[in-house]
Amino acid sequence: MKVKQNLRVRIDADAMERIWHWTDLAAGEFSCLGTVTDDITVSNVQLFDQICTAASTELDQDALAKFLVTHAQPEHVRAWIHSHGRLGVFWSQQDEACIEGLANDQCLVSIVVNKKREFKARIDVWQPFRLTFDDLPLEIRLPDQNLRGECERLFNAHVVEMQPVLMPDWRGGRHPQQQGQPQHGQAYRGGWPDFDDDLADWR
Numbered sequence: 585m586k587v588k589q590n591l592r593v594r595i596d597a598d599a600m601e602r603i604w605h606w607t608d609l610a611a612g613e614f615s616c617l618g619t620v621t622d623d624i625t626v627s628n629v630q631l632f633d634q635i636c637t638a639a640s641t642e643l644d645q646d647a648l649a650k651f652l653v654t655h656a657q658p659e660h661v662r663a664w665i666h667s668h669g670r671l672g673v674f675w676s677q678q679d680e681a682c683i684e685g686l687a688n689d690q691c692l693v694s695i696v697v698n699k700k701r702e703f704k705a706r707i708d709v710w711q712p713f714r715l716t717f718d719d720l721p722l723e724i725r726l727p728d729q730n731l732r733g734e735c736e737r738l739f740n741a742h743v744v745e746m747q748p749v750l751m752p753d754w755r756g757g758r759h760p761q762q763q764g765q766p767q768h769g770q771a772y773r774g775g776w777p778d779f780d781d782d783l784a785d786w787r
C-alpha cells in the first residue's frame with residue numbers, strides 16, 4: 585500500500601555533501617547507509633564494501649553484516665541511500681527488493697539520487713501495517729553555528745523596519761498608518777497595510 589502525507593525527510597548538510605561527492609566520484613551506482621533520528625533526520629552516512637556496475641548496486645549481506653557489527657549505533661542505521669549515476673531517479677524492482685531486505689520494526693528511509701542532483705525520498709514501515717510514503721520532500725538541515733545572539737545584536741544595531749508606504753495620499757495629510765518613527769533596534773510590530781485599500785485610492 586502506498587500513501588502520501590505531510591511527511592518530510594531531513595538530512596544533515598554534511599551527509600548530503602558526502603552523498604553528492606560519492607555520486608560524482610562513482611562511474612555508475614553506489615550505496616551507502618546512514619543513521620536516522622526520531623524526527624526522521626538522516627546523518628552519519630557511511631560507505632561499506634560493495635561491488636557496483638553502471639546500472640546496479642547489490643547489497644552484499646556479508647558486507648552489510650560486517651558494517652553493522654562494527655557500527656557504534658547499529659539500531660539507528662535506518663537509511664539506505666544510493667545513486668543511479670546518469671540515469672533517472674525511480675525505484676527499480678531491485679531497489680524494492682533491497683528495501684524489503686532492510687525491513688525492520690521501526691522505519692527505513694530510502695533516498696535515490698543521480699548525477700543531475702535529482703532525488704527521490706521515501707519512508708517504509710512494516711509495523712503495525714506495511715506502508716510506503718513516497719515522493720517526500722528532502723530538507724537539508726544546516727549546522728547550528730549558535731549565531732542567533734550575534735545576528736540579533738547586529739540586526740538591532742543596523743536595521744530599522746519602517747512600515748512601507750506604497751504611495752502618497754493626494755487628499756492631504758499623512759497616510760493614517762504612516763505614523764510613528766521606529767528607532768534603531770525597535771522592530772515594527774504592527775500589521776502591514778491592506779494593499780487592496782491603498783490601491784483602491786487610485787481607482
Ligand SMILES: [Zn+2]
Nearest residue numbers: 668676679696
Ligand atoms: Zn536504484
